[in-house]
Amino acid sequence: MPELPEVETVCRGLGSLIVGHTIRLLSCDDSPRSFPNIKTEVDLFVIGASVMGIRRRAKLLMLDLSTGYSLVVHLKMTGQLVYRGDTQDFGAGHPSDSLVGELPDKSTRVIIEFNNNSKLFFNDQRKFGWMKLYPTVEIPNIDFMQKVGPEPLEKEFTAKVFISRIRRRNGTTIKAAILDQTVLAGVGNIYADESLWGAKIHPATRVKNISDKKLALLLKEIKYVMGLSIEKGGSTSKNYVDAEGNKGSYMDFARVFQRNGLACSRHSDTMIEKIRVAGRGTHICPVCQPETEAN
DNA sequence: CACTTGACCTGTCCGC
DNA sequence: TGCGGACAGGTCAAGT
Structure with missing residues (x-):
C-alpha cells in the first residue's frame, strides 16, 4: 500500500x-x-x-x-x-x-x-x-x-543525479529500476505506472535503451505525481488510510493505475491495459507507451 | 556480479 | 455455496 x-x-x-x-x-x-x-x-x-x-x-x-x-x-x-x-x-x-x-x-x-x-x-x-x-x-x-536513494521531491535531486544513479541499472527494465529503493526513495507500484505513463515510456523498456532526455522527463513526472498525490492525501486503492482513518483521493486523478479497460485520457479510443512487468501488475496505454527499441 | 523469482501473510475476487 | 487459484500498495533471501 x-x-x-x-x-x-x-x-x-x-x-x-x-x-x-x-x-x-x-x-x-x-x-x-x-x-x-x-x-x-x-x-x-x-x-x-x-x-x-x-x-x-x-x-x-x-x-x-x-x-x-x-x-x-x-x-x-x-x-x-x-x-x-x-x-x-x-x-x-x-x-x-x-x-x-x-x-x-x-x-x-x-x-x-x-x-x-x-x-x-x-x-x-x-x-x-x-x-x-x-x-x-x-x-x-x-x-x-x-x-536508500535520495528523496525524489528534494530540489537537489536533479535530473543529473537521477540519471547517474539509474544508469547503474542499465541492464534491467525501467520499471524495476525506479522501484529499486537504492536508486531513489519512495516509488512503488502506483507511482511507477503513473509516472511512466506521464513520460510515455513502456515499463518493460531496458534502461540502457532510454535517452537521458527521456529519463529527465521521467524524473519530472515522478516529482509531479508524488507532489500531486501528497496534495490529495495519497491513494486509497484498497486499505490505505491516513492518521485519522480517512481515505486519500489520488485515485480520482490516476491516469493508468487500476484503470485497465477504461479509456486513456490522451486517446479516448484506446483502452488502458494491464500487463506484468518486474513481477508486478502494470498498467499502460499501448498507444502512448509503445514497446520500442530506443527512447 | 546483476538480475529475476519466490517467500513472507491474510483477505478477496473470479471461474468452475 | 464451496473450493482452488490468482492477485494485492513492499522488501528480502535465494536462485539463475
Whole structure:
C-alpha cells in the first residue's frame, strides 16, 4: 500500500495529533515480526516518554521520543497508523463507508496509549509491516538507511543525479529500476505506472535503451505525481488510510493505475491495459507507451 | 556480479 | 455455496 505520498500524509497527520503527548502504555500482539522489541526495552525507553517529533525517510516513519529512542515503522503493503482521541470512543460514530471501524480490530498489531486517553493503533492485515525501537542516533546506521536513494521531491535531486544513479541499472527494465529503493526513495507500484505513463515510456523498456532526455522527463513526472498525490492525501486503492482513518483521493486523478479497460485520457479510443512487468501488475496505454527499441 | 523469482501473510475476487 | 487459484500498495533471501 503505502508509497512515499501515503507515508508522508500519515506523517503530517500524526505530527499534529500526537507530538507532545506522553506514552502511558504500549501493547502488542504475539507476533514478534510486528514488534520485535522485548518488554524491558519498552518499559525503559517507551513508557513515560513523550513524542518529540515525527519524521519520514523513504517509506519509513520515525517517532522520536524524549528518551533518545525512536519508534521506526514500515507499513509495507497493508499497514495503517490510526489515531483515535478519547472522545471518539474508538468505535461508534464513524461513517459506514470508512475503511476502519471499531478499534482495536482483527488486524491491530500494536496499541500505543497516551496520557490523555487517546490511542494510536498500528494495524496490518498481512503482517508484512513492522514497528521497531531504535536509539535515535543509530537510525542513520540501519542497513536500509545506508543504502536508500535520495528523496525524489528534494530540489537537489536533479535530473543529473537521477540519471547517474539509474544508469547503474542499465541492464534491467525501467520499471524495476525506479522501484529499486537504492536508486531513489519512495516509488512503488502506483507511482511507477503513473509516472511512466506521464513520460510515455513502456515499463518493460531496458534502461540502457532510454535517452537521458527521456529519463529527465521521467524524473519530472515522478516529482509531479508524488507532489500531486501528497496534495490529495495519497491513494486509497484498497486499505490505505491516513492518521485519522480517512481515505486519500489520488485515485480520482490516476491516469493508468487500476484503470485497465477504461479509456486513456490522451486517446479516448484506446483502452488502458494491464500487463506484468518486474513481477508486478502494470498498467499502460499501448498507444502512448509503445514497446520500442530506443527512447 | 546483476538480475529475476519466490517467500513472507491474510483477505478477496473470479471461474468452475 | 464451496473450493482452488490468482492477485494485492513492499522488501528480502535465494536462485539463475
